[in-house]
Amino acid sequence: xxxxxxxxxxxxxxxxxxxxxxxxxxxxxxxxxxxxxxxxxxxxxxxxxxxxxxxxxxxxxxxxxxxxxxxxxxxxxxxxxxxxxxxxxxxxxxxxxxxxxxxxxxxxxxxxxxxxxxxxxxxxxxxxxxxxxxxxxxxxxxxxxxxxxxxxxxxxxxxxxxxxxxxxxxxxxxxxxxxxxxxxxxxxxxxxxxxxxxxxxxxxxxxxxxxxxxxxxxxxxxxxxxxxxxxxxxxxxxxxxxxxxxxxxxxxxxxxxxxxxxxxxxxxxxxxxxxxxxxxxxxxxxxxxxxxxxxxxxxxxxxxxxxxxxxxxxxxxxxxxxxxxxxxxxxxxxxxxxxxxxxxxxxxxxxxxxxxxxxxxxxxxxxxxxxxxxxxxxxxxxxxxxxxxx
Amino acid sequence: xxxxxxxxxxxxxxxxxxxxxxxxxxxxxxxxxxxxxxxxxxxxxxxxxxxxxxxxxxxxxxxxxxxxxxxxxxxxxxxxxxxxxxxxxxxxxxxxxxxxxxxxxxxxxxxxxxxxxxxxxxxxxxxxxxxxxxxxxxxxxxxxxxxxxxxxxxxxxxxxxxxxxxxxxxxxxxxxxxxxxxxxxxxxxxxxxxxxxxxxxxxxxxxxxxxxxxxxxxxxxxxxxxxxxxxxxxxxxxxxxxxxxxxxxxxxxxxxxxxxxxxxxxxxxxxxxxxxxxxxxxxxxxxxxxxxxxxxxxxxxxxxxxxxxxxxxxxxxxxxxxxxxxxxxxxxxxxxxxxxxxxxxxxxxxxxxxxxxxxxxxxxxxxxxxxxxxxxxxxxxxxx
Numbered sequence: 118x119x120x121x122x123x124x125x126x127x128x129x130x131x132x133x134x135x136x137x138x139x140x141x142x143x144x145x146x147x148x149x150x151x152x153x154x155x156x157x158x159x160x161x162x163x164x165x166x167x168x169x170x171x172x173x174x175x176x177x178x179x180x181x182x183x184x185x186x187x188x189x190x191x192x193x194x195x196x197x198x199x200x201x202x203x204x205x206x207x208x209x210x211x212x213x214x215x216x217x218x219x220x221x222x223x224x225x226x227x228x229x230x231x232x233x234x235x236x237x238x239x240x241x242x243x244x245x246x247x248x249x250x251x252x253x254x255x256x257x258x259x260x261x262x263x264x265x266x267x268x269x270x271x272x273x274x275x276x277x278x279x280x281x282x283x284x285x286x287x288x289x290x291x292x293x294x295x296x297x298x299x300x301x302x303x304x305x306x307x308x309x310x311x312x313x314x315x316x317x318x319x320x321x322x323x324x325x326x327x328x329x330x331x332x333x334x335x336x337x338x339x340x341x342x343x344x345x346x347x348x349x350x351x352x353x354x355x356x357x358x359x360x361x362x363x364x365x366x367x368x369x370x371x372x373x374x375x376x377x378x379x380x381x382x383x384x385x386x387x388x389x390x391x392x393x394x395x396x397x398x399x400x401x402x403x404x405x406x407x408x409x410x411x412x413x414x415x416x417x418x419x420x421x422x423x424x425x426x427x428x429x430x431x432x433x434x435x436x437x438x439x440x441x442x443x444x445x446x447x448x449x450x451x452x453x454x455x456x457x458x459x460x461x462x463x464x465x466x467x468x469x470x471x472x473x474x475x476x477x478x479x480x481x482x483x484x485x486x487x488x489x490x491x492x493x494x495x496x497x498x499x500x501x502x503x504x505x506x507x
Numbered sequence: 508x509x510x511x512x513x514x515x516x517x518x519x520x521x522x523x524x525x526x527x528x529x530x531x532x533x534x535x536x537x538x539x540x541x542x543x544x545x546x547x548x549x550x551x552x553x554x555x556x557x558x559x560x561x562x563x564x565x566x567x568x569x570x571x572x573x574x575x576x577x578x579x580x581x582x583x584x585x586x587x588x589x590x591x592x593x594x595x596x597x598x599x600x601x602x603x604x605x606x607x608x609x610x611x612x613x614x615x616x617x618x619x620x621x622x623x624x625x626x627x628x629x630x631x632x633x634x635x636x637x638x639x640x641x642x643x644x645x646x647x648x649x650x651x652x653x654x655x656x657x658x659x660x661x662x663x664x665x666x667x668x669x670x671x672x673x674x675x676x677x678x679x680x681x682x683x684x685x686x687x688x689x690x691x692x693x694x695x696x697x698x699x700x701x702x703x704x705x706x707x708x709x710x711x712x713x714x715x716x717x718x719x720x721x722x723x724x725x726x727x728x729x730x731x732x733x734x735x736x737x738x739x740x741x742x743x744x745x746x747x748x749x750x751x752x753x754x755x756x757x758x759x760x761x762x763x764x765x766x767x768x769x770x771x772x773x774x775x776x777x778x779x780x781x782x783x784x785x786x787x788x789x790x791x792x793x794x795x796x797x798x799x800x801x802x803x804x805x806x807x808x809x810x811x812x813x814x815x816x817x818x819x820x821x822x823x824x825x826x827x828x829x830x831x832x833x834x835x836x837x838x839x840x841x842x843x844x845x846x847x848x849x850x851x852x853x854x855x856x857x858x859x860x861x862x863x864x865x866x867x868x869x870x871x872x873x874x875x876x877x878x879x880x881x882x883x884x885x886x887x888x889x890x891x
Contacts (some may be wrong), residue, residue: 153804160811168815171834174635174825195678222684222862223848239677242670246679253687254851255826256695257551263682264642270680271649277677278656293655294622295572295648299641302598304631317815324811332803339802348703417529420802421715425533427810428707432541435814436549441824443636445583445604446554448547465601468632475599 137353140366141334145365160321165379169314173369175307176261178205180225182216185209189236195247195273199229203265217250226252227262240279303389303472310384311472316440317323318363318375319467322368323435323460326403327427329364331410335423343505353503357411361495365403372399389474398466398484405459405491411492415501434458464486508741512734516742520716523792524746534712535819538754542761545700551692551824553639555583558605559597562587566614572625575651576607577594581643594628602629605640620659686855697766698854702759702847705781706788706817711809712747718805721796730887740881743788751785757790762854771857776867780849783870787842788813790877797884822847842873 148154181204182277185192199206207225210216216228230248232238238245253259279292304311334357337343373396380386388395413426419451435441437451438460444452455461461481469475469483477484525531559575577584585603588594594606608626614621627638627644653675660671687694720726729739755778762768770777792809799805818824820834821843830838838844845866852858852866860867 141722150799150801150804152799153801153807156804156808156811159576164815167834167837168819171831171837172819172825173830175638215809217685217784221856221858223852223856242673244673244677244679246681248680249680251682251684253684253690254695254855255822256687256690256692257553258826259684259687260552260690261639261642263684264639266682267680268645268649271646271664274676274678275649275652278675281677282660282674292562292622293617293620293652293659295617295652295655296622296624297631297641297645298624298626299644300626301629301631301637304634304637307631307634307637309634312632320815321811324814325807328807328810329803332806336801336803409840416697419527419530419719420806421527421711421719422529422533424711424715424806424810425530425537425708427806428537428711429533429540431810432707432814433544435818441631441818442549442551443553443556446550448550460841469599469601472632473599479596479600 130354136359136362138338139351139355140363143360143363144366146333147329149364155365157325158326158374159370161318161375161379164321165314165317167373168317168385169310169379169384172313173309175309176258176265177202178269179203179227179258179262180205180207181229182207182219182225183209184211184213184216184228184230186233187231187235191236191239192231195270196229198269198273199266203262203372206475220252223252223254226259227266229266299387303468308384311386314380314384314386315467315471316464317379318372319440319460319464320435321375322372322399322403323406324408324431325371326364326368327410327431328423329367329410330360330407331414331423331427332420333360333364334411334414335417335420338395339419353361354499357495357499357502360411361404361407364407365400368403369396369400372396386471388471390470390476394476395467395470398463398470398480398487401484401487401491402459402463402466405487408491408494409459410500412498412501415505435462439464456486457490459487459490508735508737510744512738513742513745516729516739517745518732520743524712524716524750531768534708534750535754535757537708539757539761541704541707541877542697542700542758543765545703546693546697546761546766549696551696553636553643554581556581556605556636556640556643557583557585557603558607559585559588559594559603561589561591561594561606561608563611564609564613568614568617569609572613572651573607575647579643579647581640586836597866598630601630604636605644606835607644617655618659620663693766694768694855695851697762697768698850699821699847701755701762701781702784702821702843702849703817703823704758705754705785706821706843707810707813708754709747709751709785709788710792710795710813711751711806713744713789714796714805714809716743716747717793718799718802721800722802728741730889736882736885736887740793740878740885744793745857747789747792748785751784751789755781755785768854770854772853772857776860776863777849777853780846780853780863780867780870783867783874784842784846786874787846787870787877790881793841793881794877794884797881816841820844822851845869845873 157185178201181199183196183206186197213228213230220226228250235245247270250261251259251263282292301307321393337346409430414423417423417426437447437455438458465483466480543757558576562569562573576582597603606628609622613623625648629640632635656675657668657671660666660674661668684690763770791812795809795812799808820838820841827835827838827844848866849863852863
């Protein structure tokens with residue numbers, strides 16, 4: 118009995134040793150590719166910083182031109198309410214036509230047109246309107262600017278009404294009014310650097326986790342070294358698993374680099390949940406994406422083909438999984454297709470652990486989905502890979 | 508430069524490309540497929556924000572108020588909850604993005620002409636969504652307040668409803684949307700997608716075309732041949748340039764016929780800019796291919812360089828004017844931004860050469876500069 122156990126333990130040790138040797142080989146090969154290594158470091162450090170610090174999708178400093186046909190105290194008061202950080206007044210035009218020309222050239226985004234006799238008319242009985250022209254070549258930004266402008270004019274109008282109705286004493290409490298109080302959770306100051314830097318890391322993890330193992334496997338096919346591996350005592354499982362292990366290690370190290378050099382010291386991203394959980398789930402995600410990459414590598418013959426498959430699969434994932442745009446707003450057919458995208462679950466996991474501080478008790482469904490996808494993809498890849506050698 | 512030798516290099520490259528069926532199909536299919544998938548699927552507007560309501564008043568007015576959110580296309584109603592703990596859990600689980608908390612005595616106070624405060628709890632992980640959602644909530648509150656105020660005035664001061672409404676809202680804003688009158692995000696998206704599709708596929712084609720030869724060693728045939736550096740570089744790029752030049756036409760046709768985006772500008776300017784841009788994007792692939800030794804490095808670096816700045820710093824998703832100064836510098840160092848200007852200008856604004864010549868000049872500058880760099884980096888006598 119004991120002897121049999123020993124033999125089993127022995128074979129297991131050999132199996133593990135072979136896996137270890139193969140994994141080490143992958144890491145050595147990667148270490149020799151200096152341009153690639155430098156680029157990997159850049160992608161998880163400086164590049165995270167540039168995206169985090171540089172990108173602001175919220176409306177900021179939208180360039181506003183004013184045509185003031187009245188030049189009265191009221192018109193100045195209204196114009197004065199358009200201010201930073203949302204709007205930047207880029208000067209006054211004498212003629213609305215000049216303003217529209219500036220919008221054409223793209224040197225300004227909005228044109229506010231206050232009619233003549235504005236002050237006189239708001240004292241009267243007729244309703245008055247001011248005009249706003251918005252460049253909507255970028256539709257979401259244009260809408261957002263228009264919504265801020267409506268908020269400002271609405272506030273101006275309400276103040277005017279309450280002063281007028283309440284009389285000079287300003288009895289404003291006598292009018293019904295719904296005030297909006299907002300509490301923003303998980304990121305009270307709406308610091309966009311947190312969101313942008315984390316989503317940049319998600320993009321990078323996805324790209325590297327797909328491309329590194331896929332290219333490593335197809336390279337062996339292209340060079341014919343996979344035949345050499347075949348006649349060696351390693352099994353197809355060890356060949357594939359070693360690539361996944363090596364690249365997952367690289368990605369975990371790179372993620373740690375990004376967190377230590379940029380996320381915490383520069384942007385002050387609070388890590389509310391468990392760091393260990395985050396890294397374990399990142400490893401699971403890398404495994405899942407690597408499974409996808411290896412599957413792609415088994416259906417292609419050279420690295421150019423893998424590149425094309427990567428573009429085909431990865432770009433929809435990056436654009437439609439909810440890191441670039443809100444997932445809820447996507448058409449339902451996109452949402453159903455994206456149920457197959459591991460990134461869609463990893464987004465919830467990452468923000469959940471890092472910013473919301475939740476644990477497995479809420480995230481288990483996303484984790485399960487990722488694990489299932491990973492298992493299926495890896496299994497499919499394994500099956501295709503074995504078929505090559507039979 | 509000898510045209511015959513250029514043609515020979517180009518012919519060889521073309522044959523290799525055509526022989527790889529999967530690769531060839533993808534080179535033509537991918538850009539068109541992206542246009543269709545992202546044109547229909549990528550929605551940038553913040554809509555269908557899932558929310559729950561905690562109604563502490565449970566009056567008919569509070570139900571009216573909640574109904575304003577339910578019927579709006581910006582919100583997606585997920586029911587009523589009984590306490591704040593449920594809200595905590597649902598926000599943590601990303602089941603909802605917003606919760607509206609209506610205070611006690613909501614109806615009583617409003618009908619008496621007092622102020623009430625409605626609290627909204629927002630998920631701030633995606634600051635842009637939180638901010639946009641805030642704007643929607645304020646708009647709902649504003650319009651509900653205005654109606655209440657008009658009612659209140661009609662009731663307490665005996666005014667006619669129309670007059671009460673005028674008093675409640677003395678100044679209004681009339682907004683005109685230029686260039687994209689119905690503010691369709693497809694219209695702003697699809698032209699930019701032409702840029703994205705051209706930018707991502709063609710550098711990869713070029714980079715791998717060169718590195719493949721370096722890795723397999725067949726580049727030594729070129730080193731020892733009579734073809735000069737310039738002849739090799741021109742011939743090598745010709746097939747990829749041709750593929751992209753055809754793709755421009757296809758993408759344009761998809762934008763105009765499938766998505767019905769109006770094309771108001773000049774076809775000549777647009778096509779000239781597109782060809783210049785293709786020269787830039789293949790140039791980027793060429794420079795990368797000369798800096799690395801392995802296809803793996805070429806593949807990864809090209810995909811990331813082509814994809815990330817193109818998404819983030821080209822004006823595609825984020826307008827260049829709202830980037831930070833550093834990021835704006837990066838945007839200007841990359842040809843995609845100029846081409847996005849030209850595409851949107853040609854499609855939506857109907858601009859011509861007189862207002863876009865600077866962008867074309869910049870693209871031409873990049874095309875030339877990238878080729879000079881490639882010429883400098885390429886050597887027929889490598890050291891190793």
